[in-house]
Amino acid sequence: MYQPETYGIALLLMLLSMLCWGSWANTLKLTPGWSFQLFYWDYAIGILVASAAWGVSLGSVHGGANAFLGNLQQADRSHLLLALAGGAVFNVANVLLVAAIEIAGMAVAFPVGIGLALVVGVLLNFLIAPAGSPLLLFSGVFLVVMAILVDALAYRRRETVRRGVSAKGIQISVVCGVLMGLFYPLVSKAGSGEHSLGPYAVAFVFSAGVLLCTIPVNFFMMKRSITGAAAVSFRDYFEGRPSWHLWGALGGAIWCTGAVFNFVASDARIVGPAVSYAIGQGATMISALWGVFVWREFKTAPANARRLLPLMFALFLAGLVLVAVAPLYGGRR
Secondary structure (H helix, E strand, O other): OOOOOOHHHHHHHHHHHHHHHOOOOHHHHOOOOOOHHHHHHHHHHHHHHHHHHHHHOHHHOOOOOOOHHHHHHHOOHHHHHHHHHHHHHHHHHHHHHHHHHHHHOHHHHHHHHHHHHHHHHHHHHHHHOOOOOHHHHHHHHHHHHHHHHHHHHHHHHHOOOOOOOOHHHHHHHHHHHHHHHHHHHHHHHHOOOOOOOOHHHHHHHHHHHHHHHHHHHHHHHHHOOOOOOOOOOHHHHHOOOHHHHHHHHHHHHHHHHHHHHHHHHHHOOOOOHHHHHHHHOOHHHHHHHHHHHHOOOOOOOOHHHHOHHHHHHHHHHHHHHHHHHHHHHOOOO
16 A cells, blocks of 8 residues: 655645645535535545545555555454444534534634544544654644634624524534544544554545444434424435535545545654644635635625734644644654
8 A cells, every 4th residue: 555655745645635624615515505414425425435446546556465455354343443433423523513503603613613623633642642742733733723713703703794602503513523533533543553454444444434324314414403404305315416416426535535645644653643633624724715715705804804814824824834843853652
């Protein structure tokens, strides 16, 4: 299987993962009027298909015992279950994030959900597999969290009509953040020890966990959405435009590509899961870039909202640089 041999290549993979994780939601914007629950079926299928494609391509380079199929065959049950659990936990967190955005808005869901996920995920991953300078790593994480908070404040000031922040929206955001921070440590454990899974096999089993979890969770959401949206049926799904199904599958493939690159970089000796996860979660700022420069979400925003954007991106870039150089000033212990 292919693995980066230099930190420069590993860093490139982490940045690409951040780009993918921050860009997949654009495909949802290209399906106006299409229920997220219906979109999510194609999204989950796209994740699984893409993980298999990466496994039989880059994951099978050079063959041998570490190749994709061979690695799957030698893995034991405990490691397989950890990867499946990681996919299921991520899936529930992802659905809750969307619900929190619909209920409380991005200005609440992102700082509470993604900010908490970043802190929980980096801390747990560092405890499991410490690598790099903790001072640089956690200083960078702090700056990225500050950037997310400034981003949320800018979106709040952009709103001409303030929505009430319900306790339900905050509670869902907190649960989402904890779960989003827990999925990556499960993936890390699935890839460590004897008879463990390599990054490509982890991605495939993880994706199977996402799809398996989607069946009961998304079916429930179709019938009884926690956001109060109208119920939808499988008849609605099959009556959807072919292009909508294509965009959903493409969105899943884009997210999965980011996950594969992130898992591969995490497996590199100098990087470790804490650094890889921290850079990947910078995807929030990538989505903000799309919103500002492509979707022009701040075109008519008041000046006090637009003035926050340079500070947001400055904090993000400074935090990203600190996290990126952290592996160069400390190794695994």
